[in-house]
Amino acid sequence: MNILTCYKKGTGEATARPKIVLLLWAANAVFAVLAYMLFSNILASALGRSGAAAGLMKAPDMNVLFEILMGPGRPWGVLQAALFTLVLFYFLVSIFLQGGMLAGLVDGSLDDRSGRVFFSGGAQYYGKFLRLAVCSLVLWVPAAIFFGLVSALMKALTRDSTHEQFAFCLTLVRVALAVFLLFLIKMIMDYARIRIVTGKTNKAFRSLLDSLRFVCGRPGLTLGLYYLLGLTGLVLFAAWRLVIHAVPVTTTAAVWGVFLLTQIYIFSRAWLQLAYQSGQLVNYRTHTPPQA
Amino acid sequence: MKKTALLFAAGVLILNGALFGALSRQVVAYDIQARLLPETKTVEGHEILTWTNDSSNPVSELRFHLYMNAFRNNRSTFMKESGGSHRGFKVDEKNWGRITVRKIAVRDGADLTGAVSFVQPDDDNADDRTVMSVALPAPVEPQGKITLVIDFETKLPKVFARSGFVGDFFMVGQWFPKIGVLWNGAWNCHQYHASSEFFADYGAFRVAITAPERFVVGATGRRVGETKNADGTKTYVHVQEDVHDFAWTACPEFVEFREKFALAEPHVETEMILLVHRAHVAQKERYARALRNGLEFYSKSYGAYPYETITLVDPAPGGMGAGGMEYPTLFTADTTSYMPAGLRMPELVTIHEFGHGFWYGIVGSNEFEEAWLDEGINSYSEAKAMDKYYGADRSILDFPGLKIGEIPYQRMSVIGSGRFDPIVKFSWKYVSGSSYSSNVYQKASLMLQTLERRLGEDVMARIMKTYYERWKFRHPTTKDFVSVAEEVSGRDLAWFFGQVLSSPDRLDYGIIALKAPEIGDPEGVFDAKPADKAEKAARPAAPKQYRNEVLVGRFGEWIFPQEILVAFSDGSRVRETWDGRDRWKRFVYVKPVKVVSAEVDPGHKDLLDGNFTNNSMTLEPKRGAVTKYALGFVGWFQALLSLVSL
Secondary structure, rough: OHHHHHHHHHHHHHHHOOHHHHHHHHHHHHHHHHHHHHHHHHHHHHHOOOOOOHHHHHHOOHHHHHHHHHOOOHHHHHHHHHHHHHHHHHHHHHHHHHHHHHHHHHHHHOOOHHHHHHHHHHHHHHHHHHHHHHHHHHHHHHHHHHHHOOOOOOHHHOOOOOHHHHHHHHHHHHHHHHHHHHHEEEEEEHHHHHHHHHOOOOOOOHHHHHHHHHHHHHHHHHHHHHHHHHHHHHHHHHHHHHHHHHHOOHHHHHHHEEEEEHHHHHHHHHHHHHHHHHHHHHHHHHHHOOOO | OOOHHHHHHHHHHHHHHOOOOOOOOOOEEEEEEEEEEOOOOEEEEEEEEEEEOOOOOEEEEEEEEEEHHOOOOOOOOHHHHHHOOOOOOOOOOOOEEEEEEEEEEEEOOOOOOOHHEEOOOOOOOOOOOEEEEEEEEEEEEOOOOOEEEEEEEEOOEEEEEEEEEEEOOEEEEEOOOOOEEEEEOEEEOOOOOOOOOOOOOOOEEEEEEEOOOEEEEEOOEEEEEEEEEEOOOOEEEEEEEEEEEOOEEEEEOEEEEEEEEEOOOOOOOEEEEEEHHHHHHHHHHHHHHHHHHHHHHHHHHOOOOOOOOEEOOHHHHOOHHOOOOOOOOOOEOOOOOOOOOOOOOOHHHHHHHOOOOOOOOOOOOOOOOOOOOHHHHHHHHHHHHHHHHOOOOOOOEEEEEEOHHHHHHHHHHOOOOOOOOOOOOOOHOOOOEEEHHHHHHHHOOOOOOHHHHHHHHHHHHHHHHHHHHHOOOOOOOOOHHHHHHHHHHHHOOOOOOOOOHHOOOOOEEEEEEOOOOEEEOOOOOOOOOOOOOHHHHHHHHOOOOOOEEEEEEEEEOOOOOOOEEEEOOOOEEEEEEOEEEEEEEEEEEEEEEEEEEEEEEOOOOOOOOOOOOEEEEEOOOOHHHHHHHHHHHHHHHHHHHHHOOO
């Protein structure tokens, strides 16, 4: 089975499970509500009953925006800490969501049971996936060391600041390497979770090593599929930005309209999340003989 | 020998403007031979300086700037104040710079080398050797002249602050023994400080620069000679009158572009010389356009650019420490190999540094003591030029969804700075480098923008033109600027300049409260018997009345008269004036309609106001903007979360 077949089947499976996609979106939206409360309170207290608020509705006024940023109180440190905490909590919740998604996909049911399967799967695999996240340090740490060494080498190569273009190219290479390593490990983690759910093993560390072997055995196929799905994500992102950019946000109705469009985009991201899992599940099942 | 002496005398006369109509008072005449030795990063120099005692007292001591000694070691005043870094670039401790005066003598007279000492007029730092004192065997009488012959060697540092080298790129500024200014009866010859620039007397320069043939050389003034030498070097002779400094540059990787610039009114004819490093050639047109804009704007706004050349130097990669610096008829710009078109740094730096040719070059203010007269006035001019040519709302950043104009940027800088220093202060006496820059650049620029909005654009334009015309090729002070502003505007501006120039305080007026309670029926005990229910019911219904109150406040220390615009629900508006002296003032309107909004300084004339957000208030909060920005932010946050979970 080639990349395109896995992609097609994977996205098809995701499309067939709108309830799971809705649950993924809802989890995201809960955190969004918390972030909204935080940010709108800060903005409301900074603007108060200022007439500048009316102007901001029409167009961004950099004078006022800078004053909010630089003005007395400057709650940005608190905001930063609060957002970091939210992201951390979301990460923990996402472990649950991964279990739910995979359980739903493996169960194969498309009926009303999918919600129940999702939640029970999330609970069932939470401990294993959490252990897996801890075990993944054996990948993250060497990757960080490798990246550090490559960076140091590149820094040494660009010490002569007169080679500006060369330094710029190497910076791009560094960024590309960092992104590649990040996605590579996330992909290996995906296959490790699939391995756990499909019942090959319950051992987190063992599943991580097996998935590493699986990925290394067919790098073109696994990476190709991963990046094809990534490309889909980029297309969705570009479409969102283009649509948002085209809408003049000068009325309350337009504000909510744009917010609705954003939620459609976030919904599509949730669909893509599921498509990642289902596509890779298809790929894994195709290349792994069923357990005796 | 006799012939040589006659030729020299003729040269001196020409340099002093005696034969040609000089624009400035020719106090100095420099004739320098400089040889660049790229291997040792050294310039060997032979200088003949003729100095005129333009004071009314005999002078028996001369003072010279030896600026390059700022980079001699880590104990110099510059290094102590800067901590070895300048605009984010750090000193290379393997490549110190210095200037050594090997010999100084009166021409055909006494050797003064033994009479040399180092003085530290600003801070008594004995390790600082940036000011040299030379005791003369006999005083120079008023209007008398002295000609000195000086042999010196300048070792250039690796560039991190204006002058120096990186690879084969050499920016040679502040490189020769430069005599100080005898001003108000005393030597005004300050040490080289971290937060200050330069001050010198006008005169004429003739400099012969010898460098290996492979180097492309650029320098202050027009080139009058170019000779190939037998040793594989070339000598370039540059001359310029009516300037107070001379800088040059050399790099084999420069690509030279020349373009004529002409303007009919006022009449300008000059040659733009762009020395662009090969790595940045793709950005040549950005530089050229910005320079054309600068020439046009400054000439039209202040006075015709008077020199025959203007040279833009694009520092080599790694040499950005040399970037963004002005010298007469030559300046350094700044860019990198990949500079997005929406980031206007090359344009801003080009216009700013070119503009210094007017505010520092032609109007020779004392940058050590009153830096705002060049940096502040020039930032004001530059912001106006940038706004005109690149758009007021996008003159700094112009990307889809992110546009920033220069005025908001200047305001942000001032708002974000502490209130420790005023605008007028000796440059090295500010609490920090950022306090220096936010005061002399941004706050001074906002001060002039505020003045312009209060006096009117045409009045301000006349002030600037008059100031330029009156003080070109001279050394004005803050007092001179204020006096021109008062004279041209016909107003007493002491209240304005007195506060803004000499106090570190701030301007902030705003609306404290806005309310519109309904005036109810009288309740309680009155002399007249109150109407009973039946009587009330029988009367025709009186229209509701509201007691509209607008409470305006002064949150800052500066006192500026203010205008207040009050709007009512029936669309009517009232404009009030307030002298702004008290801490608050209440305006009350009893009307059948409610007040809907009030705003202090509705036209945002006072760009110095530290908080525009509190300038206005509405009766009901406008939540739309909060929702808009909060939801926009949430959208990005949600997108981030969806990545976390992938």
